[in-house]
Structure formats: C-alpha cells, structure tokens
Amino acid sequence: MKTETASPRYRALDTWSSEDILETMLEGQMAAVAAVAPALPAIAAAADAAAERLARGGRLIYVGAGTSGRIGVQDGVELTPTFNWPKDRLIFLLAGGDLSLMESIEGAEDDSEAAEREIVAAGIGKDDVVLGLAASGGTPYTVAALRRARALGALTIGVANNAGTAILEASAHPVLLDTGAEIIAGSTRMKAGTAQKAMLNLFSSLLMIRLGRVYEGQMVDMQASNKKLVLRSERMLRQLTGCGSDAARAALEKADGNVKLAILILRGRSPEEARTALAAAGGHLRKALEG
Missing domain, CATH: 3.40.50.10490 (Glucose-6-phosphate isomerase like protein; domain 1)
Incomplete structure (x- = not known):
C-alpha cells in the first residue's frame, strides 16, 4: 500500500x-x-x-x-x-x-x-x-x-x-x-x-x-447571512445587471434576499412571475432568463 x-x-x-x-x-x-x-x-x-x-x-x-x-x-x-x-x-x-x-x-x-x-x-x-x-x-x-x-x-x-x-x-x-x-x-x-x-x-x-447554483461565475444562490454577504449580493446584482445600488437593494428586498429572483425582477418580472419562471427552469437562472 x-x-x-x-x-x-x-x-x-x-x-x-x-x-x-x-x-x-x-x-x-x-x-x-x-x-x-x-x-x-x-x-x-x-x-x-x-x-x-x-x-x-x-x-x-x-x-x-x-x-x-x-x-x-x-x-x-x-x-x-x-x-x-x-x-x-x-x-x-x-x-x-x-x-x-x-x-x-x-x-x-x-x-x-x-x-x-x-x-x-x-x-x-x-x-x-x-x-x-x-x-x-x-x-x-x-x-x-x-x-x-x-x-x-x-x-x-x-x-x-x-x-x-x-x-x-x-x-x-x-x-x-x-x-x-x-x-x-x-x-x-x-x-x-x-x-x-x-x-x-x-x-x-x-x-x-x-445544479444551477452558479451564474456568470457568481454564487447567485449564496445566503446573505451577514453584512458582508448582503453587500456582496448587491455587488453581484450591479455587476450582472448594470443597475445602481438603490435598484439592487430594492430588488433584493422584493426577492427576500434571493439574488436570482432579484435579477429576474430587475429584468421586468414581478416577484410572483420570477418565482414561477425560476421554478419552471429547475432553479437555473440562465434558463429562466431565456424562457
């Protein structure tokens, strides 16, 4: 051995x-x-x-x-x-x-x-x-x-x-x-x-x-469990969508902190539509965005 x-x-x-x-x-x-x-x-x-x-x-x-x-x-x-x-x-x-x-x-x-x-x-x-x-x-x-x-x-x-x-x-x-x-x-x-x-x-x-928990090299399913990670979530949204800080915070609030849902909301979906689209895509954000 x-x-x-x-x-x-x-x-x-x-x-x-x-x-x-x-x-x-x-x-x-x-x-x-x-x-x-x-x-x-x-x-x-x-x-x-x-x-x-x-x-x-x-x-x-x-x-x-x-x-x-x-x-x-x-x-x-x-x-x-x-x-x-x-x-x-x-x-x-x-x-x-x-x-x-x-x-x-x-x-x-x-x-x-x-x-x-x-x-x-x-x-x-x-x-x-x-x-x-x-x-x-x-x-x-x-x-x-x-x-x-x-x-x-x-x-x-x-x-x-x-x-x-x-x-x-x-x-x-x-x-x-x-x-x-x-x-x-x-x-x-x-x-x-x-x-x-x-x-x-x-x-x-x-x-x-x-399993769809990474998008564009980002941890979009991350749990924002502390201040550092909340800021990281906002930064991810700005980088992935081009939105400003205020829009990022507002979208995250509507999405209960879920980055993937927040991205769909920033793309024009309501929170309910975003949840439905993401579920239909099996949690894969790219598929939900293309659907």
Whole structure:
C-alpha cells in the first residue's frame, strides 16, 4: 500500500535543516494537487451523475473515518452558506460519530456493522448520492457504507489514494488519487489529505454549477447571512445587471434576499412571475432568463 510505504529518500529526514524539510514537504503538497489531474474524467463523470440524482430531490451523503471523514465534513458544510444547499439534504456519516471530528475514536473505523446500520437508518434511496473517502481505500466502515448504499440503489462515489482497493471496487464511480508514499510514512493527513480536499473542492463546485447554483461565475444562490454577504449580493446584482445600488437593494428586498429572483425582477418580472419562471427552469437562472 503506497500510502503506508516508507520511502528511503526521507529516512534521514529528522537530520535535515528545517528549511530543507519544509521545502520537501511543500513539494509533496504540490505533487498531491497534481495527482488530482489524472482523475479529472472520473470526477466529471461522478459530478454529472450526482447532479442527475440530486436534481430529483436526492441528498448528498459524505462518509469517512478519521482524516478523510473530517475533510468530507469540511467540504460539505460549506455548501449551505456558499450555494444555499439545503441542510436537510446533507448528511455526514462519520466512524465514531460527531465526536470523531475533534478526537480519535479508537476502533470506530473497523465497525462495518455500524456503517450499515447508519445507512439504513438514514433511509438511503435511489435519488441519494453517497460519497465515501479513505486514503487506504480499505477502511471497513466506509467500504460497508458504500456497499450497503449501492445495494439500496443510491449512487456511490468512492475516493481512495491506493489503486485496486475495496472502496474503489464498491463504488459506481471510483476516483483514484494516486499520491504515492508520504514523506512521513503513513501520515495521510499530508499528501493524501491534500489531494482529497482538492478533489472535493472540484467535485462539489462542479456539482453546484450543474445544479444551477452558479451564474456568470457568481454564487447567485449564496445566503446573505451577514453584512458582508448582503453587500456582496448587491455587488453581484450591479455587476450582472448594470443597475445602481438603490435598484439592487430594492430588488433584493422584493426577492427576500434571493439574488436570482432579484435579477429576474430587475429584468421586468414581478416577484410572483420570477418565482414561477425560476421554478419552471429547475432553479437555473440562465434558463429562466431565456424562457
């Protein structure tokens, strides 16, 4: 297993100068991001397939243990404030439960029965998307969750940093991030974790674009939950429509802060007409504007 292999190159690492150690670790981080490039076709296929399920009302479920589980949570929690992804359509299944976000829960990653119970308890079905992550590719908890979810008809996506592993085999859409040996042997929070985070950044952002939550490169479904984001909403409206600040604020007020509705209102629709047009377009602003 490459991620557990001790490389002869780093055998005397602790005798190197601090600058040399940092330079080598930085090179490893850059190589980790580069390792995502060969997986782009697999990531694109997974995101497109996931968008089809989620467009029908499905949920996005992140599954993992330890570092991989925490990275999944970090990605998922950002989808609500950034893209207004509904909280009730986002689930995190972590080996050892929520406590594992802050401390290591010994033995939890080996509990495959717990994973199966949690998948069933979540009511996973055919419109759901289950994304499992594990550097090793063989974490029993994550493998069991993916297999059970697939048996229940969910779309499964497996992300691993070792080829030929159970997580990749258990998934309809396997994504291999071949990061190789870690500079500190087995410390997969380093290269493997960086590659997973980069992959999730790409996957979830593409997914939200395909679901119509991005228009003209702007986060038009963003939740304006503080003063900074209210100002960002107004700025988006000015940039996208050419309106002035007063018109932007008035449109946002009529649209209850919804940027997409505000754009349609500024294009001459009433609030009711704007809501109807956006719903008919499946939430895609470009389609609503063209309709």
